[in-house]
Amino acid sequence: MASEERGRGRLLHNMPGLLQASLNPWLVRVRNNPERLAFVLHRVTGVIILAYLVAHIFVTSATVDEALWESVMGALSGPLSRVGEWIVAGAVIFHGLNGIRLILVEFLGLGVGRPERPKPPYVPPSLRSGQRKGLYLVFALSLAGWALAGVIMFAG
Amino acid sequence: MRASTLQLLQYLSAMALVVLLGFHIIERVPGLSPLTPESYEESLSYEVVRRAYKEYWWVLALLLAAALFHGLNGLRGILLEWRPAAHRVINLVFVAAFIALLAYGLRTIALHLAG
Numbered sequence: 248m249a250s251e252e253r254g255r256g257r258l259l260h261n262m263p264g265l266l267q268a269s270l271n272p273w274l275v276r277v278r279n280n281p282e283r284l285a286f287v288l289h290r291v292t293g294v295i296i297l298a299y300l301v302a303h304i305f306v307t308s309a310t311v312d313e314a315l316w317e318s319v320m321g322a323l324s325g326p327l328s329r330v331g332e333w334i335v336a337g338a339v340i341f342h343g344l345n346g347i348r349l350i351l352v353e354f355l356g357l358g359v360g361r362p363e364r365p366k367p368p369y370v371p372p373s374l375r376s377g378q379r380k381g382l383y384l385v386f387a388l389s390l391a392g393w394a395l396a397g398v399i400m401f402a403g
Numbered sequence: 404m405r406a407s408t409l410q411l412l413q414y415l416s417a418m419a420l421v422v423l424l425g426f427h428i429i430e431r432v433p434g435l436s437p438l439t440p441e442s443y444e445e446s447l448s449y450e451v452v453r454r455a456y457k458e459y460w461w462v463l464a465l466l467l468a469a470a471l472f473h474g475l476n477g478l479r480g481i482l483l484e485w486r487p488a489a490h491r492v493i494n495l496v497f498v499a500a501f502i503a504l505l506a507y508g509l510r511t512i513a514l515h516l517a518g
């Protein structure tokens with residue numbers, strides 16, 4: 248952690264690092280918090296999809312020439328690429344479904360409720376019945392969609 | 404651009420992507436695709452891909468812009484959280500990457516429409 252010794256890093260001493268705060272749900276001690284799991288998965292799948300998007304832009308530029316396109320598709324038709332594509336498909340399905348949930352909850356403010364006093368034992372509204380059901384629905388639909396994508400990709 | 408405007412665009416591009424990416428994926432599913440490929444494999448044959456570029460070039464162009472903005476702006480947010488002090492470099496790289504990748508993707512679409 249040499250970078251934390253320099254300048255601004257010292258001010259942020261009490262803050263957990265990026266990995267601890269957002270990318271590793273097992274390092275931050277929270278229990279029974281599907282919202283944190285959704286947040287971490289949203290980030291990880293987002294990065295996976297962006298990497299795929301950049302590669303996709305370059306790969307599809309081969310479509311300008313038929314022979315080139317056939318050779319590129321031949322090189323990317325192995326089982327390893329298929330499994331990679333299936334992982335990207337799962338990432339897109341989860342990111343999309345959770346993104347729709349986020350639009351409804353964060354952008355349109357659906358089911359957020361009125362401001363209230365945080366009386367102990369405090370449970371944030373995002374972890375109470377309605378919103379919790381939304382999170383579980385996203386996880387369930389994502390797994391079902393991922394399985395369906397597998398059927399289409401490997402058997403279709 | 405203000406951070407709040409970028410975040411608004413992040414939500415708007417997300418909503419656009421639900422529709423555009425939905426169409427882009429349905430294009431590949433035999434039986435649902437307007438390009439009518441015979442199988443999943445067939446959906447990436449040269450003829451089908453070329454027809455997609457010819458007939459739905461504007462969908463692909465909008466999708467390219469929306470996806471690039473949404474993805475790169477998302478990465479920008481992660482990087483800003485990681486290194487708040489480097490916000491100038493991060494914002495510059497975001498703009499440069501967006502313009503460069505958008506130009507490269509549009510070039511592919513333009514080449515299809517020309518030839």
